[in-house]
Amino acid sequence: MRRTPASPIELIERARSLAGLTLAELAGELHIEVPATLRRHKGWVGRLLEDALGADASTAQAPDFAALGIELKTLPVDASGKPRESTFVTCVELAHPDDIRWETSHVRQKLASVLFIPVLSEKGIPPGDRLVGQPLLWQPTPAEEALLRADWEGHMRTIRQGYAHAITARDGEVLQIRPKGARASSRVWGVGPSGDLELIQPRAYYLRTGFTARIIARSFALST
DNA sequence: TCTTGATCATTC
């Protein structure tokens, strides 16, 4: 674990210094073992970069860099720079949706300031051979926040009405909701149609690839 | 090929 950066500038400079390294090179410096496949190590890339950048450890419900208010997200991209996967944001709070407003929502807090680190990872490239890309510190533009908020408000309306179980990954233009649990049979308490709590499948918010693709593309346009 | 729904590891 590296010392935690004292300022956003220091964090970004450190992240820039990692660009061009393979994950194996980075892991070697940190004396971390490289898995042959990510199938049983799905969060490995994210934790590797957290470690390399000195994210102050897992205080629940706080950004990765708590003092800076910055969240770290690795983003697998293909050779053309397009994200290969959606981006996990946070779990959906299903139990007491009436108390939640956008301004104080976990989604808005998580996405207020995000350091995206693209990782070039075409299908078939082993984890150790994947390349760290140039970091991008992102804060939503008013237009982007409006898109996120519109989707979030729509999801929340459905959840408050007791139909969280009926939300699918097709709902939401940029912010989708998908199942998120240890198993498909996992259950948490959530509001049902009658207004009472019932056991439903846990879910989480994800950013669609199209949304993160535009963020990445915008930074590319600025840097050329 | 792309997305959706499912799954894996770790920590608390």
Added chain:
DNA sequence: GAATGATCAAGA
């Protein structure tokens, strides 16, 4: 069991 870090894999 819940939250955080994500990617897998089957079906559309």
